[in-house]
Amino acid sequence: MQIQKAIDNLDKLIADVEDARLQLSEHHIVKIVGISKYNSSEDVSSLYKAGQRAFGENKVQDLKQKMIDLEDFPLEWHFVGRLQKNKINNLIDLKPTLMQSLDSIELAEELNKKLEAKDKKMNCLLQINSAKEDSKAGVMPEDAIEIYKQIIQTCSNITLKGVMSIGAHVQDEEIIEKSFNTTKIIFDELKPLGAKYCSMGMSNDFKLAIKCGSNMIRVGSSLFK
């Protein structure tokens, strides 16, 4: 990707995010995480030069490769994919800034056990399957609060920082909005327990997600196009 293209894409995204967040409040700050899973380290480097600092990957192996390729840059890395149990130790060693896809109590317990053994901690978001779609990972919305509390109580090497969700995979905006509102209500209930991030919104629906209270968006295709 040419630097100028990266600058244009990022400028456009920032302008759209600005517009959406200011409709809520001047004090509503939204963090942009660039999802680079379909793109090269060179593309990430172009976006870095345009000003973007936070990136995310959905496979441990790809995350590792990009972290190695780009180790000279002051980037922060997020993990947003399904974490297989046999990749947990590899992810721990990479020390991601935020693991956004903690999607079950079983995974939390397994991750916590391996963190304990290595005397490490990890910042995580609890993933919520807000539209209850079979194709998606995450805990059911009605179980989310209880599971969040349970992880806090039993997994002392995991530091929960909030929630992550993918908007409903449909055309109807009202249904997508409903799925975002479901996540936001849970997030608000978890704030007294230290939840800081409500990560929702991707290329096609981040404006709606911000309107519903998202403070972290994960944008791939429109940033890397």
Ligand SMILES: *Cc1c(COP(=O)(O)O)cnc(C)c1O
């Ligand atoms: C791929 C991916 C994104 C980015 O999706 P785009 O539609 O390309 O913006 C966001 N979140 C997760 C979990 C993803 O896997």
